[in-house]
Amino acid sequence: xxxxxxxxxxxxxxxxxxxxxxxxxxxxxxxxxxxxxxxxxxxxxxxxxxxxxxxxxxxxxxxxxxxxxxxxxxxxxxxxxxxxxxxxxxxxxxxxxxxxxxxxxxxxxxxxxxxxxxxxxxxxxxxxxxxxxxxxxxxxxxxxxxxxxxxxxxxxxxxxxxxxxxxxxxxxxxxxxxxxxxxxxxxxxxxxxxxxxxxxxxxxxxxxxxxxxxxxxxxxxxxxxxxxxxxxxxxxxxxxxxxxxxxxxxxxxxxxxxxxxxxxxxxxxxxxxxxxxxxxxxxxxxxxxxxxxxxxxxxxxxxxxxxxxxxxxxxxxxxxxxxxxxxxxxxxxxxxxxxxxxxxxxxxxxxxxxxxxxxxxxxxxxxxxxxxxxxxxxxxxxxxxxxxxxxxxxxxxxxxxxxxxxxxxxxxxxxxxxxxxxxxxxxxxxxxxxxxxxxxxxxxxxxxxxxxxxxxxxxxxxxxxxxxxxxxxxxxxxxxxxxxxxxxxxxxxxxxxxxxxxxxxxxxxxxxxxxxxxxxxxxxxxxxxxxxxxxxxxxxxxxxxxxxxxxxxxxxxxxxxxxxxxxxxxxxxxxxxxxxxxxxxxxxxx
Amino acid sequence: xxxxxxxxxxxxxxxxxxxxxxxxxxxxxxxxxxxxxxxxxxxxxxxxxxxxxxxxxxxxxxxxxxxxxxxxxxxxxxxxxxxxxxxxxxxxxxxxxxxxxxxxxxxxxxxxxxxxxxxxxxxxxxxxxxxxxxxxxxxxxxxxxxxxxxxxxxxxxxxxxxxxxxxxxxxxxxxxxxxxxxxxxxxxxxxxxxxxxxxxxxxxxxxxxxxxxxxxxxxxxxxxxxxxxxxxxxxxxxxxxxxxxxxxxxxxxxxxxxxxxxxxxxxxxxxxxxxxxxxxxxxxxxxxxxxxxxxxxxxxxxxxxxxxxxxxxxxxxxxxxxxxxxxxxxxxxxxxxxxxxxxxxxxxxxxxx
Numbered sequence: 001x002x003x004x005x006x007x008x009x010x011x012x013x014x015x016x017x018x019x020x021x022x023x024x025x026x027x028x029x030x031x032x033x034x035x036x037x038x039x040x041x042x043x044x045x046x047x048x049x050x051x052x053x054x055x056x057x058x059x060x061x062x063x064x065x066x067x068x069x070x071x072x073x074x075x076x077x078x079x080x081x082x083x084x085x086x087x088x089x090x091x092x093x094x095x096x097x098x099x100x101x102x103x104x105x106x107x108x109x110x111x112x113x114x115x116x117x118x119x120x121x122x123x124x125x126x127x128x129x130x131x132x133x134x135x136x137x138x139x140x141x142x143x144x145x146x147x148x149x150x151x152x153x154x155x156x157x158x159x160x161x162x163x164x165x166x167x168x169x170x171x172x173x174x175x176x177x178x179x180x181x182x183x184x185x186x187x188x189x190x191x192x193x194x195x196x197x198x199x200x201x202x203x204x205x206x207x208x209x210x211x212x213x214x215x216x217x218x219x220x221x222x223x224x225x226x227x228x229x230x231x232x233x234x235x236x237x238x239x240x241x242x243x244x245x246x247x248x249x250x251x252x253x254x255x256x257x258x259x260x261x262x263x264x265x266x267x268x269x270x271x272x273x274x275x276x277x278x279x280x281x282x283x284x285x286x287x288x289x290x291x292x293x294x295x296x297x298x299x300x301x302x303x304x305x306x307x308x309x310x311x312x313x314x315x316x317x318x319x320x321x322x323x324x325x326x327x328x329x330x331x332x333x334x335x336x337x338x339x340x341x342x343x344x345x346x347x348x349x350x351x352x353x354x355x356x357x358x359x360x361x362x363x364x365x366x367x368x369x370x371x372x373x374x375x376x377x378x379x380x381x382x383x384x385x386x387x388x389x390x391x392x393x394x395x396x397x398x399x400x401x402x403x404x405x406x407x408x409x410x411x412x413x414x415x416x417x418x419x420x421x422x423x424x425x426x427x428x429x430x431x432x433x434x435x436x437x438x439x440x441x442x443x444x445x446x447x448x449x450x451x452x453x454x455x456x457x458x459x460x461x462x463x464x465x466x467x468x469x470x471x472x473x474x475x476x477x478x479x480x481x482x483x484x485x486x487x488x489x490x491x492x493x494x495x496x497x498x499x500x501x502x503x504x505x506x507x508x509x510x511x512x513x514x515x516x517x518x519x520x521x522x523x524x525x526x527x528x529x530x531x532x533x534x535x536x537x538x539x540x541x542x543x544x545x546x547x548x549x550x551x552x553x554x555x556x557x558x559x560x561x562x563x564x565x566x567x568x569x570x571x572x573x574x575x576x577x578x579x580x581x582x583x584x585x586x587x588x589x590x
Numbered sequence: 591x592x593x594x595x596x597x598x599x600x601x602x603x604x605x606x607x608x609x610x611x612x613x614x615x616x617x618x619x620x621x622x623x624x625x626x627x628x629x630x631x632x633x634x635x636x637x638x639x640x641x642x643x644x645x646x647x648x649x650x651x652x653x654x655x656x657x658x659x660x661x662x663x664x665x666x667x668x669x670x671x672x673x674x675x676x677x678x679x680x681x682x683x684x685x686x687x688x689x690x691x692x693x694x695x696x697x698x699x700x701x702x703x704x705x706x707x708x709x710x711x712x713x714x715x716x717x718x719x720x721x722x723x724x725x726x727x728x729x730x731x732x733x734x735x736x737x738x739x740x741x742x743x744x745x746x747x748x749x750x751x752x753x754x755x756x757x758x759x760x761x762x763x764x765x766x767x768x769x770x771x772x773x774x775x776x777x778x779x780x781x782x783x784x785x786x787x788x789x790x791x792x793x794x795x796x797x798x799x800x801x802x803x804x805x806x807x808x809x810x811x812x813x814x815x816x817x818x819x820x821x822x823x824x825x826x827x828x829x830x831x832x833x834x835x836x837x838x839x840x841x842x843x844x845x846x847x848x849x850x851x852x853x854x855x856x857x858x859x860x861x862x863x864x865x866x867x868x869x870x871x872x873x874x875x876x877x878x879x880x881x882x883x884x885x886x887x888x889x890x891x892x893x894x895x896x897x898x899x900x901x902x903x904x905x906x907x908x909x910x911x912x913x914x915x916x917x918x919x920x921x922x923x924x925x926x927x928x929x930x931x932x933x934x935x936x937x938x939x940x941x942x943x
Contacts, residue, residue: 082778082781412779467780469780
């Protein structure tokens with residue numbers, strides 16, 4: 001006699017087993033096994049990740065998962081980071097907070113990326129969730145320090161407040177004082193994006209002093225260097241620290257005082273693994289951190305406008321470095337030093353110090369990246385801005401580092417050819433996708449024809465995100481990508497001659513992806529309408545800031561196009577310059 | 591949905607829309623040329639990449655007078671059929687199996703070795719558009735962006751003939767530091783705003799330090815604390831609108847232009863607000879009251895700003911360039927609230943914001 005599985009385990013046992021399954025993919029798989037597993041799983045899912053806040057409505061999430069404790073939402077498309085998405089586009093979190101306030105009184109964590117958060121939303125969070133612990137606002141905007149004050153005042157169990165790169169209306173530093181004197185549970189505070197010069201140092205020091213579990217503290221630029229020592233002495237247990245401005249006077253009496261104080265404070269921090277900040281660096285003060293350098297795994301020097309020799313000195317003290325963000329002042333020579341000192345390096349980001357200069361202002365070329373690819377066997381993730389590249393270099397990099405998972409190359413001048421052969425860089429990027437079989441993210445630049453997309457479609461089977469600019473010759477390029485990249489989730493394209501054909505021929509692909517962004521391409525308004533009509537589970541949005549798209553011929557290309565799959569239907573919070581191509585509007589406009 | 595020109599309801603001249611009409615006619619002409627150019631290029635490509643049987647790959651039907659059915663068939667063929675299951679007839683694109691890209695590490699690699707040892711001056715055959723240099727901006731992108739979506743930047747004038755002096759040369763007087771790089775491409779290079787102007791902003795900080803501080807070598811080039819980058823975004827809030835916006839002051843060269851821009855910006859916002867509060871779907875074409883007279887203080891709203899000392903000032907009192915160098919944020923206030931604030935001009939006493 002065979003007993004069915006579902007009769008032999010009580011629900012509580014299954015629930016307990018499911019609680020060990022944290023990954024969303026696995027949870028989703030569990031919920032598809034059978035109806036009873038679906039039911040059990042939905043009641044015990046505690047964490048939700050919504051990669052596109054418009055893909056689903058808050059009501060739908062709440063109906064299916066009634067006991068959620070942690071929510072992560074993402075709003076605007078990635079190109080919003082570069083001012084390609086006009087202000088007012090959307091991504092408002094308030095509707096979500098409002099519904100969750102009623103449905104999830106025990107919500108503990110909210111993580112948002114590229115969303116518009118208002119003081120009203122923050123106040124609602126502060127008063128609705130009694131056990132609120134984690135607030136991460138990454139690249140968000142729309143709120144001020146008043147909203148933060150509300151959070152500080154009400155959330156007695158707050159562990160983490162992280163404003164990572166958000167645009168905050170910094171009205172005053174006094175919001176920090178709203179943390180009550182009885183509040184001691186802070187673990188992580190990142191306010192590095194706050195811009196006002198006012199900062200309440202005494203409130204900060206008191207806060208830091210009374211929170212024994214503080215592990216992460218990222219200060220903003222306004223905190224002067226000579227105050228850092230005091231703060232560090234209050235929190236020697238820090239694991240991650242971000243300085244403010246790293247400049248102070250060089251007059252001998254001042255210098256020796258500040259320096260020894262600083263060096264002493266740093267040497268007390270035995271657990272320190274990550275440093276950031278470093279605005280306005282005065283190199284003479286850098287040796288103050290040498291005592292912690294040997295243990296550093298992450299170093300963000302991307303604001304440090306210091307020259308290569310100082311950078312070389314610094315990185316050669318950091319043999320355990322796994323992650324480095326730096327400006328191109330490091331130059332090829334500095335990268336060579338990095339390659340020989342830091343064998344554990346996994347992630348490198350090199351930013352341009354002077355992105356708008358036509359002539360190179362530093363001696364950083366493709367050679368630096370080649371050297372790193374050779375010297376750092378664990379290198380997985382690269383973001384590199386430079387002014388010249390060659391196919392030979394890319395092929396070498398690909399051969400050296402087949403374990404790359406993220407490769408983002410930005411050759412600053414659009415459509416720059418291989419500087420040696422004057423050919424397109426198709427073959428070089430082709431080598432990257434052919435060799436790096438686990439490549440998940442790729443950003444292209446330089447002179448590229450449809451050929452590179454052929455390579456990508458053929459080889460980049462694990463590619464999830466692709467960013468393309470000023471590349472390709474025809475729809476064939478886009479077609480290769482849409483038809484070949486099986487794992488593609490996000491595709492963002494700007495200024496490429498891709499039109500209707502590839503998009504329409506691969507329309508079904510759009511339902512398998514999170515989103516597609518195309519701006520300054522050649523997709524016609526007619527094609528957009530057609531897609532909107534034919535694909536009910538995909539939202540097609542046209543962005544036109546100058547005039548309505550139907551005031552011109554249908555064959556005219558749209559300025560910007562954002563297509564994303566959604567089970568929530570078209571949204572209704574669009575600004576005047578966003579037109580949705582749903583079934584109804586397509587009929588009305590024709 | 592009725593599409594109406596927003597301005598006609600008011601009976602007012604709307605220079606923006608009127609100006610676009612002659613351009614639109616030009617655009618039609620340009621588009622035709624563009625298409626002809628493109629179809630011949632497509633054919634060139636097709637000969638290189640596909641076997642001879644692939645000549646159903648043509649862009650002609652996409653150009654003009656597409657009937658609706660044609661669209662549907664184009665869509666449905668691609669949509670419902672997979673590349674493998676249908677015959678060649680319905681295939682619009684060559685599939686990878688027809689002419690697989692060789693591994694990079696066979697013949698193309700050999701070619702690269704050759705190229706390493708010689709410098710080609712013959713332009714590569716991939717480039718189909720006449721261009722002054724391999725690095726120039728693409729013609730098509732220029733045209734389509736120019737005509738159909740008028741941008742503030744005029745690409746045609748963005749020649750790469752002007753060069754700015756390299757940043758790390760010896761200190762030069764202020765006037766020669768003016769950036770003369772080619773016209774800016776929006777959002778390129780792809781870096782976040784807080785990563786721009788790093789060299790100049792670091793010097794601005796140091797300018798306020800005591801003279802004995804040794805500034806970094808590069809920052810020395812910009813003795814005046816002023817962002818000299820391509821844009822200067824300042825936040826602008828309006829009474830009654832919860833979410834502020836940003837405007838790029840570098841995009842304007844006079845108070846009039848700024849005023850017009852502010853007008854357009856908030857006109858749209860007020861519309862959305864009004865409609866969403868009414869609970870209906872936004873009717874984008876409905877016109878609302880114009881925010882007139884933000885500068886001459888005769889209208890319902892007035893434009894004020896906060897300067898680098900935190901004081902609130904009326905916009906328009908000081909010369910434009912002085913305004914740009916001291917403004918930190920903007921605000922659109924109801925004029926009725928003004929008298930309560932007693933704002934000062936730059937000469938008289940100022941009230942802290």
